[in-house]
Amino acid sequence: MADLAPILNDIDRDLDNALERLFAFLRIPSISTDPAYAGHCREAAAWLHGHLEALGFETSVEETSLHPVVLAHAPKPGTPHVLFYGHYDVQPVDPLELWETPPFEPHIAEDAGAKRIVGRGASDDKGQVMTFIEACRAFKAMEGELPCGVTILIEGAEENGSQGLPEWVAANREKLGADIVLVCDTSMWNPTTPAITTALRGLAYFEVKVTCADRDLHSGFFGGAARNPIHVLSRIIADLHDADGRVALPGFYEGVRETPPEVLEQWRGLGLTAESFLGPIGLSEPAGEKGRLILEMVQSRPACDVNGIIGGYTGEGTKTVIASTASAKVSFRLVGDQDPAVLAKTFEAFVRERVPADCKVEVITYKGSRAIALPYDMPELALAKAALEAEWGVPPVTVGAGGSIPIVGDFKRLLDRNTLLIGFGLDDDRIHSPNEKYALTSFHKGARSWARILSAFGQARA
């Protein structure tokens, strides 16, 4: 085995500079879902382009139908080749008033001795992406080359359903040749135990807009006679779940398989309880299907959540209005063989059944993805497990993840390659929320972990 000490030492020694590099990346407000930030998405791509080129990668920025992707190559004949995927785009920052510091002014905060990197994208996914790039930087700095072949693909629309990426991947297969895909966009089991994610829930996302009268009405004149779209929408949302917390759409659970008893037994052994999972976010009662483990609820069972709702007067004080329209964003987490295309039809029919004949409803379907599950016998899985154990001192947990990374399914379908999901986020990183953070240990030991993994891969066939 090659001596990794100089590489790891370089990562340790250069940590402050690594943080400065990450901060520069975090300062770019590359929000992909809001067209007003399209220029900043392009700016983030340009920053990566310059950075990866400086590290010796053959780098290009390539157009998609939405925001561009950054592609960087460093081939090494005779060794395995990995395709690393991440995203430079970030979630919107509202509600802005709940941020303790401006979301795009990254900094280190310290709490009881634990340092964290604070800012939008610190964890999802800029901080995670930079763990991989910092590992590459250390190899280049100390050895002039990487231990195995590497292609880096960083997209800019992950938070917008990876719009345009599958088409770009399909059209650029020859640029993406690799033995395996690596993704750094998932979490550790806890702050001291790494995790490799081997399953991901799918996603179906809809927007429902109900229109009743053709104008806003005075509730004094019309209240009692005119249909109120907020009532119609609330009825639809209330009907989405039954009294046992199950999703009440007809046929919704078709394709959902029960978790095998031996896996459930293993999960019970992990000791995750309602208190330990929900306590840190101020809750105590699981809201999901009755009689299920918390881990089932968030990993192996489907779920439905309304992600946003708006209608009528929402300013200060009172307004006696019956709104003309009300709308909600509704998403489903999918498992097993649940098909987002089938769900789209079921959902639209479910909604339309509940809209009075003289009202109108529009159902917008955003890009969906099926759930995926990776094979347990991938040789790279064993190598990665050993590398992570060497860094963290404990073996990694292999888990499913509740969130969706649709492109992983696309890599399988379009490139016929499996994906190893190794990330260093923590459950309290507040990703998608105000005051997003990334533990400094995640960033530092994440880079060291990737150095160990790349080294192990490089020796596999060397």
Add this chain to the structure above:
Amino acid sequence: MADLAPILNDIDRDLDNALERLFAFLRIPSISTDPAYAGHCREAAAWLHGHLEALGFETSVEETSLHPVVLAHAPKPGTPHVLFYGHYDVQPVDPLELWETPPFEPHIAEDAGAKRIVGRGASDDKGQVMTFIEACRAFKAMEGELPCGVTILIEGAEENGSQGLPEWVAANREKLGADIVLVCDTSMWNPTTPAITTALRGLAYFEVKVTCADRDLHSGFFGGAARNPIHVLSRIIADLHDADGRVALPGFYEGVRETPPEVLEQWRGLGLTAESFLGPIGLSEPAGEKGRLILEMVQSRPACDVNGIIGGYTGEGTKTVIASTASAKVSFRLVGDQDPAVLAKTFEAFVRERVPADCKVEVITYKGSRAIALPYDMPELALAKAALEAEWGVPPVTVGAGGSIPIVGDFKRLLDRNTLLIGFGLDDDRIHSPNEKYALTSFHKGARSWARILSAFGQARA
């Protein structure tokens, strides 16, 4: 009977100037519910002060706990004295993008020969207030004095539940001596038939804020296990009505009296149908209690409407978030002896029963008002009916109104005076909505109507 022709001729001749005066008033964005517009409320009061002083009224601007009131006196010993009430404040203008022209740039628009005054407040209540003031102006111009004693009280917080006004009235009873109160804030029966409103529904207005987790959550990580406040709120709203359109709060219908059969018979004879009432706003199916007339639904029956709702991500595109909080504004129209204070307790209990134990809910109660009904044998009612018939050529309809004007109950309680509600608005005036308008005939013949009414009152005891 005095010769009214010179007065009416002067109103006709000076119409263009009257419109310029109204436009100046309408240009002031005196939105009372938004603290940001407090200065403009004061500006509207100052404009009225100057205008009424110029007409020879003894005028003052007096402070209340919110926006000031304008008070103007023109006594005439030996004649009846009327107290005219109106409001200079207007509703918020959102959604601004639905206005075809800026809300505070009033102008005349013409549609198939029918002219209308367009702008926020054109109908509610600045245009209506100015019909009365223009009638006073014509008397002053032609005769140098009014036909009866007049006190004008224009408040600035009607759209904010008349906050501060009852207290001010209670403390200033001696300034408000009058035989009867006149209010111009209601509608005609149709564009050619005037109406006198003899009953008003009461109002109870609440805001409900549900908080689940102590932060926004990623729906991938937490979806299926963490409680979603939009679901909790939607369930509460869905439960507010039963399948027959009745309000489902326990005891809600206590104090609600059935409309007498002979009144129902008269209402049936008016020929108001779902098509004629709802058709103009793009609807066709009554949403209220099954088996009730449309007129019952909007006048003699109570009702509940959610006036606004907001939670989670409401921007463009998608965000996979479970919000920490969601809130809704919920109001009730009251009739008979329904008591807003009792309802506040029932409503809060109803809400709390539906909030999971580990979540929080805040219920804000805004100022409420009971329903009121005026005596049919008021002598001024007969005088006003005759005056309106003389102007419009048909006798006025006496009706109930669905909307609430809480101060009318306060005038009865604090001043022991009845109120005649005579207004010239039309049901399609879009008050509280974008593109509010006031028919030019409402404005012009409204002023002529008040001239006739004041003249009739002046002769009653002359």
